[in-house]
Amino acid sequence: MQLRYIRFKAMGCPCEIRFFHHDDAEAERLADICLTEIRRLEAKYSRYLPASVTNQINDAAGCDPVMIDPETSALLDYAHTCFNQSDGLFDVTSGVLRHLWHDGLLDTPPPSEFEKWLAIVGWQKVRRTATSIALPLAGMEIDFGGVVKEYAADATLALLSQEGVRDCLVNLGGDIAVLGRLANGQPWEVGITHPELPGQVIASIQVGSGAITTSGSYERFIRIGDKKFSHLINPVTGIPADNLQSVTVVAPKAIIAGSICTIAMLREQEGALDFLNSTHLPFLSVDKLGTCHGSLQKE
Amino acid sequence: MRLLFLVLVLLGGCETVQPWERGTLARPEMQLDSDPLETTLMEQVYESKEAASGGNGAAGAGCGCN
Amino acid sequence: MKHKSSTVAALTGAAMSLPAFAATQPAESTISVSLSQYHEADIPSDKVVVGSNERYDIEVGKFKLVTPIGADWSLTVDTTRETMSGASPWGTLYGTTGEPNLIMSGATISESRTSLAISSTRYTDKASYTLGVSKSEENDYKATSYQVSGEWDREDKLSTFALAFSYSSDELSPTDAVLYGRVPEANQRSRSISGSWTQVLNKNAVLQSGISLTKKDGYLSDPYKLLDVRPDEKTQWAVSLRYRHFYDNRNAALHLDYRYYDDDWGIDSHTIDLSWHQNLGVRFQLVPRIRIYSQAEASFFEAADDYSLPRDQPQSSDYRLSGYGALSVGLKAIYKLPAWTVSLSVDQYRSDERFGHNKSQYEHPALLDFTLTNLGLEYRF
Secondary structure, eight states: OEEEEEEEEETTEEEEEEEEESOHHHHHHHHHHHHHHHHHHHHHHOSSSTTSHHHHHHHTTTSOOEEOOHHHHHHHHHHHHHHHHTTTOSOTTGGGGGGTSOTTOOSOOOHHHHHHHHTTOOGGGOEEETTEEEOOSTTOOOOTHHHHHHHHHHHHHHHHHHTTOOSEEEEETTEEEEESOOTTSOOEEEEEEOSSSTTOEEEEEEEOSEEEEEEETTTSEEEETTEEEESOBOTTTOOBOOSEEEEEEEESSHHHHHHHHHHHHHSOHHHHHHHHHHTTOOEEEEETTOOEESGGGGO | OHHHHHHHHHHHTOOOOOGGGTTGGGSGGGSSOSOHHHHHHHHHHHHHHSSOOOSSSOOOOOOOOO | OOOOOHHHHHHHHHHHTSGGGOOOOOOOOEEEEEEEEEEEOOOOGGGEEESOOOOOEEEEEEEEEEEEETTTEEEEEEEEEEEEEOOOEEEEEEOTTSSEEEEEOOOOOOEEEEEEEEEEEEEOSSEEEEEEEEEEEETTEEEEEEEEEEEEEOTTSSEEEEEEEEEEEEEEOOTTHHHHTOOSOEEEEEEEEEEEEEEEEETTEEEEEEEEEEEEEEOOSOTTSSSOBOOSEEEEEEEEEEEEEEETTTTEEEEEEEEEEEETTSOEEEEEEEEEEEEETTTEEEEEEEEEEEEOOOTTBOSSOOTTSOTTSOBBOOGGGSOEEEEEEEEEEEEEOSSEEEEEEEEEEEEEGGGOSSOOSSOOTTOOEEEEEEEEEEEEO
């Protein structure tokens, strides 16, 4: 049983897949189908590819409803559940708020700008049926970025599992899904980057099964003056999240871990810790002062 | 009577198990019968050398074991 | 009871409808083969009045195939071949010390038995139905049996109810019947019904409770015994509990089974099976196991054959109807590969009248000790 390792770039991040397989030709075939699936999801939901489902929906904003396939419908149902569970903080229409906060900004934008952009944000405004979606106001946008990378990690893992692979790890830019164990019987080990010390690891977690994802303001961030803010913007206030520096969550699926991370990052400090504790999932959070919380610390 | 009480106590501790939590229950060593072939062999041996038989599922064809 | 966060529950529910997670198990066929060696310990020569003091040696070969047919059916074919040689007790009489001693047969030449069972199962969303037929044949015994059973899952798939019926018809034609004055031909039949309830207690534990009822009628005596008269009817029932628990911190599973048996011949028994399935890395598993058994004697059990009793009055000195207990200790090693599993096990069984919960007056001289070695191989494709 050999360890197969492929590294590639997808969805704008460094990715890797590790799995154990005894047959060279078969391992190559499996690597191919994994990459195909990831590229498929990337092409389908990317903001940057004109033919993507995302752009089809966004281009029709203010016009007619757009017909969507079952996979897209299920992802939007999932996003809807996140919206409800986070009291409106997790909102896939909040992407347009990036126009408020471009790099190099020296000061907060004027209230008129806030009004303009917040007017076209709000999942509650979106009209949905099982087979269609309509963005009622021109300029409204939905962004699958908050769910598709994690979903791709889960989907790739499910693919490998269906093909009979029992030990594998799929890492798409820090959204990791695992199955089985390493050759020596030990669980897969994942290092979490130190938010303040680049290149260093703040914790090394053994993941028995399921998934582990990390949200942080250290990789993708918005710089305002000399402050770094998370790229996650509060859809109600229009202001980027400025609470926890990073959150790592372990959950049965990457898509669930990822959503919990995002929701925690968007909440106010105490609210975030309460929320993380209420999930009863293992987590590690680092706040602005560098203080760590969560059961993963002890590993 | 004590047996019945034990069963009720154990059943009272039932929790909902979500589909993704079934992993452990699916393990071979967690099956009620981890090795069906071995179980039939053992059952045959014990049923022909002892008085008791049955308790779970139907017994297979008999033999003139002596 | 820890309550999972409602947020996590809600998210998971929503995630489950995503296409990637609707994956199903690939349908798999399995072939299992086993070779076993069974050896009974010799009887101490001071317990044998006449005949061989060697007991049975049996070699068993088993083959089983389980294969899916289409999307909703599966077929199971199960065959066994065993060869046996050795002597068996013919009767018991009081020896010079006042304790029962055995009259043994001479060591027999090799005899063999073959059996074949075929069953088919139909699967639906929440249930499965099985129909099976099996036949067993040896030179002096033929048995045919039929089984029909069903299994139903509850909505949440955490509970399963099963019901089974079986009917068996056996023909005996003891060897050398005329020579030894044995019954030349006889029949017996058996009907039984059994049910079980399996409940998932939590993500690490499952409990099954079962009950079975069997009625036998016909010639139920042992034709090879010099004097063995049993009732021509027997009603027996048994209840069982089987518990499985996985310990995450130890990477091992505990199996605990208990069965209580009772019949209208006066015998009741307790059986406890305890085993610990320890994973060692990903490929190995070691399973130490212990079995404790105890039975009470039949109402018509006689320590030694009593020729003064009327010939139609039930009596038997067969050790299997005496009061005694037995302890079995064993170890099994399993090696798992993706498509293959190999296992080797050794079990040592010892019976002793002192272990019995309702001992007979004398320890039966034919109480046996045996060693069972089993090599198993499974191939999945």
